[in-house]
Amino acid sequence: MLAIVVLFLGSAGLCAQTPEDLNQGKKLYQGHCSPCHGQTGTGGRGPNLAQPRLKHGSSEEAIADVIKNGIAGTEMPGAWQLSEREVNLVAAFVRSLGRVEKVDLPGDAGAGRRTFEGSGCGQCHIVNGEGAAMGPELTEIGVRRNAEYLREAMVRPGAAVPEGYLYVEITTVAGRRVSGQRVNEDSFTIQIQDASGRYHSFRKAEIKDLRKLAGRSSMPSYQGKLSEAELGNLIAYLASLRGEP
Numbered sequence: 553m554l555a556i557v558v559l560f561l562g563s564a565g566l567c568a569q570t571p572e573d574l575n576q577g578k579k580l581y582q583g584h585c586s587p588c589h590g591q592t593g594t595g596g597r598g599p600n601l602a603q604p605r606l607k608h609g610s611s612e613e614a615i616a617d618v619i620k621n622g623i624a625g626t627e628m629p630g631a632w633q634l635s636e637r638e639v640n641l642v643a644a645f646v647r648s649l650g651r652v653e654k655v656d657l658p659g660d661a662g663a664g665r666r667t668f669e670g671s672g673c674g675q676c677h678i679v680n681g682e683g684a685a686m687g688p689e690l691t692e693i694g695v696r697r698n699a700e701y702l703r704e705a706m707v708r709p710g711a712a713v714p715e716g717y718l719y720v721e722i723t724t725v726a727g728r729r730v731s732g733q734r735v736n737e738d739s740f741t742i743q744i745q746d747a748s749g750r751y752h753s754f755r756k757a758e759i760k761d762l763r764k765l766a767g768r769s770s771m772p773s774y775q776g777k778l779s780e781a782e783l784g785n786l787i788a789y790l791a792s793l794r795g796e797p
């Protein structure tokens with residue numbers, strides 16, 4: 553009986569767009585995908601899906617194909633347990649993660665830009681080719697993240713660390729302790745960058761303890777360092793960065 557219902561719904565095809573559809577897609581996502589791609593899609597064991605352009609294609613069809621068939625030779629499994637309609641619902645939800653609508657925010661983006669420049673954000677972030685690359689590039693951040701996320705990123709930087717950014721603490725056999733962001737790691741060595749921007753390289757053989765600290769970040773929290781008005785302006789500025797000149 554159930555199989556018949558599923559088959560019938562399966563013929564509904566693409567274009568799941570109502571809020572109710574998105575809600576169903578979200579529930580399916582949380583059940584099947586969030587263990588690897590994170591509750592909010594920002595990644596974990598699997599890549600960040602909350603971005604406008606995905607490696608394997610950003611159309612709903614391309615995403616549905618990846619979900620249905622998986623990616624051979626990787627940890628991305630095919631969702632054989634989902635019906636065609638369910639696959640399309642999840643695909644529509646994933647697509648929505650990467651598309652943050654432009655909204656009018658109360659802050660002043662021009663003033664936010666000056667706060668950005670005056671607060672040293674450019675020491676770790678690139679915007680339109682300027683700045684340094686210790687943190688993620690922010691040129692298109694307004695397309696990828698909503699205002700709530702942006703606030704969280706500045707107030708509690710460890711709360712949602714994007715894919716690829718891992719904070720580690722290393723204790724060497726000789727008793728030296730260094731922590732920072734992992735830049736590179738292979739079977740024999742690891743390179744990290746500490747909060748002051750300095751690089752350290754270790755052979756694994758000289759490491760006694762290597763701790764991966766989820767929820768830690770080399771980005772300082774700006775809670776209390778910036779006023780509520782400055783934060784609001786910064787959020788408006790970041791939201792305005794949409795990769796358009």
Ligand code: HEC
Pocket residue numbers: 581584585586587588589597598599601606607608609615618619623626627628629631642643646
């Ligand atoms: C066991 C972990 C795991 C689960 C469960 C999982 N994924 Fe993935 N997913 C991955 C990994 C790992 C990759 C990256 C594969 C690669 O190396 O390209 C990936 C890749 C993807 C991509 C392509 C991303 C890109 O940048 O092109 C999409 C889309 C995706 N997953 C969606 C989903 C959805 C939707 C679900 C739930 C139905 C899901 N995944 C379940 C691990 C997982």
Ligand code: HEC
Pocket residue numbers: 668671672673674675676677686687688693697702705706709710711712713714717733747768769770771772774786790
């Ligand atoms: C010492 C380096 C450093 C400084 C200074 C810094 N950041 Fe960050 N930032 C990072 C790192 C590393 C990450 C990624 C890890 C994380 O999310 O905590 C990050 C993440 C972010 C994110 C989330 C990006 C994403 O793709 O999810 C935003 C937004 C952000 N920073 C904005 C700012 C703003 C605005 C300032 C200045 C007020 C600032 N940062 C100052 C290092 C820094």
